[in-house]
Amino acid sequence: MITPADTPKTVKLNILRQDTPDSQPYWQNFEVPCSESSNVTSLLRSISANPVTAQGTKVAPPAYEASCLEEVCGSCTMVINGRVRQACSTLIRKIQAQNPGEPITIEPMTKFPVIRDLVVDRSRMFENLKRIKAWIPIDGTFNLGPGPKITPEEQEIMYPLSRCMTCGSCLEACPQFTRDNAFVGAQIFSIARYYNMHPNGQKDKDARMEVLMGDGGITDCGNAQNCVKVCPKDIPLTESIGVIGRAATVYSIKKFFGK
Ligand code: SF4
Ligand code: FES
CATH class of the missing domain: 3.10.20.30 (Beta-grasp domain)
Structure with a gap:
C-alpha cells in the first residue's frame, strides 16, 4: 500500500x-x-x-x-x-x-x-468522427417533441460507450494504427456502435457502415487487443470491434441482395 x-x-x-x-x-x-x-x-x-x-x-x-x-x-x-x-x-x-x-x-x-x-495534433481522430457522422441528426427549428425511448437494457450497453473522450490512448497502443496509414482504430468502431444503436443515430447507419468497410476500416483490425488494456474509461473496445465486424457482414449481405 x-x-x-x-x-x-x-x-x-x-x-x-x-x-x-x-x-x-x-x-x-x-x-x-x-x-x-x-x-x-x-x-x-x-x-x-x-x-x-x-x-x-x-x-x-x-x-x-x-x-x-x-x-x-x-x-x-x-x-x-x-x-x-x-x-x-x-x-x-x-x-x-x-x-x-x-x-x-x-x-x-x-x-x-x-x-x-x-x-x-489529434485532428485525425476528430476528422474520422466526422466521417462516420458521430452525431444524432436533429433537423428543424421547431419543437420535435420527445425523442424515441431507449430501454434500460440498451442504456446499459450505450452508457459505457458514451464515455469515450477521444484521448487517443487506444490508437497510441495499437500496432495497426500508424502515422501514414488510414486505419481508423478502436475508438471509431466503438463510437460507431454507439450511434448505430441510438434510435435517431440509426438513420445514418448505412453511411457509417460504408466508411467502416472502406479503406482503413474494420478489416484492417489485427485484433492485437492492446486498445482495451489502455483505455482509461474501461470501454469494452474489443466487444465493439466484434459488433462492428458482424454488422459489416450483415450490411454486405444486405447490399449484395440490393436491400
Ligand atoms: S482510449 Fe478509450 S477513451 Fe481514449 S479514445 Fe480510445 S476509446 Fe476513447
Ligand atoms: S486535462 Fe482533461 S483529461 Fe487531463
Whole structure:
C-alpha cells in the first residue's frame, strides 16, 4: 500500500522536447518539488512557472495541453514511463512507488504529429468522427417533441460507450494504427456502435457502415487487443470491434441482395 510517507520530496522528470513540428526531439531533465497530491500536470505547471533544468539552465517552458484536469477531456494524454495515460490523473506517488528514485520519462504520443514538446495534433481522430457522422441528426427549428425511448437494457450497453473522450490512448497502443496509414482504430468502431444503436443515430447507419468497410476500416483490425488494456474509461473496445465486424457482414449481405 502506498502511504503519504512514500511521496518523495522532489522528483526527477526527463521530458522529450521538440521545438517545431519538423525539428529533432531532445531530452531535458528537471528536478521539481513534489507533494502527496502531485500529478504529472501539476509538476509540468511547476516547471512552467520556473523553467530551469536540473543543470541550472533557464529554458523555454515545456508546452503541454490540459483542460478539464479530471480525466474527462483527454487533451493531456501523453506517454509517461513508457505507457500512454493522462497527465492530470497520473499521481506521482503511484508511479514513483513502481520505480523509487528513478526519473519519470514524459514523451508526446508517437502516433500523432508533434506540434511542440508534448502537444500533438489529434485532428485525425476528430476528422474520422466526422466521417462516420458521430452525431444524432436533429433537423428543424421547431419543437420535435420527445425523442424515441431507449430501454434500460440498451442504456446499459450505450452508457459505457458514451464515455469515450477521444484521448487517443487506444490508437497510441495499437500496432495497426500508424502515422501514414488510414486505419481508423478502436475508438471509431466503438463510437460507431454507439450511434448505430441510438434510435435517431440509426438513420445514418448505412453511411457509417460504408466508411467502416472502406479503406482503413474494420478489416484492417489485427485484433492485437492492446486498445482495451489502455483505455482509461474501461470501454469494452474489443466487444465493439466484434459488433462492428458482424454488422459489416450483415450490411454486405444486405447490399449484395440490393436491400
Ligand atoms: S476509446 Fe478509450 S482510449 Fe480510445 S479514445 Fe476513447 S477513451 Fe481514449
Ligand atoms: S486535462 Fe482533461 S483529461 Fe487531463
